[in-house]
Amino acid sequence: MKIVTWNINGVKARIEVLTAWLQESNPDIVCLQEIKSVDEQFPRAEIEALGYHVETHGQKGFNGVAILSKKSPDEVIRGLPGEDSDEQSRFIEAVFSTETGAIRVVSLYLPNGNPIDTEKFPYKLRWMERMERWAEDRLALEEPLILAGDYNVIAQPKDAKHPEAWLNDALFQPESRQALRRLENLGFTDATRSVTDEAGTYTFWDYQAGAWQKNNGIRIDYLMLSPEAANRLASASIEKHVRAWEKPSDHVPVAIALT
């Protein structure tokens, strides 16, 4: 089973890239972030025409997440608990039946948090604490659980071409990195790192200043696996070539295969 996370950076502007990629990559489950669309305007017909079921949690203008799947989910839950006043659409979870039992898949778009001297940074840290509590609860289910998405955190210096350039950025603050480490310490495996722990493995290249051409990237898109999911990890890959397509997202698809 192939599961992919991809920050699409606007699904309506990217529908041609998305449908071309679906046909090439042939994933079973796709976690999208930054769809930047309300549910009613999501281009579902084009995706359903390729045989995919569509579940969205959209928002006007910004944010928004979705899960595409060849098989319909048994259950879908929208939103991350823990802060009633939070109206940003950044979290959707779906449960799927498989031949070997249920798997739970989350598509998440963690807050960017910049600039760090504004309310945006504490919002990011609160969101990460909420996610940690949520993950603790779900781990108790002892089921294969995949937390896939744009984490907006550079975990280690080797996850950036120029780590020194990110020292004042919310993505590389000690508090952000520690919160991600706490999540991993609950028992999650970073699928990509468990397969290739090399410097220069990036998932995002800015549109500006020729970042892609210079490979000036960062790795901020992760699939975090519960022990039950990690036990079934067969492979992980970054579909980097998609960044060179016409009208690309600034992120690329990150994939895993489970047995």
Added chain:
DNA sequence: ATGGTGGTAACACCA
């Protein structure tokens, strides 16, 4: 020093 989106026709917001 680019790109998507929104609410309008140049500019603000977000990444």
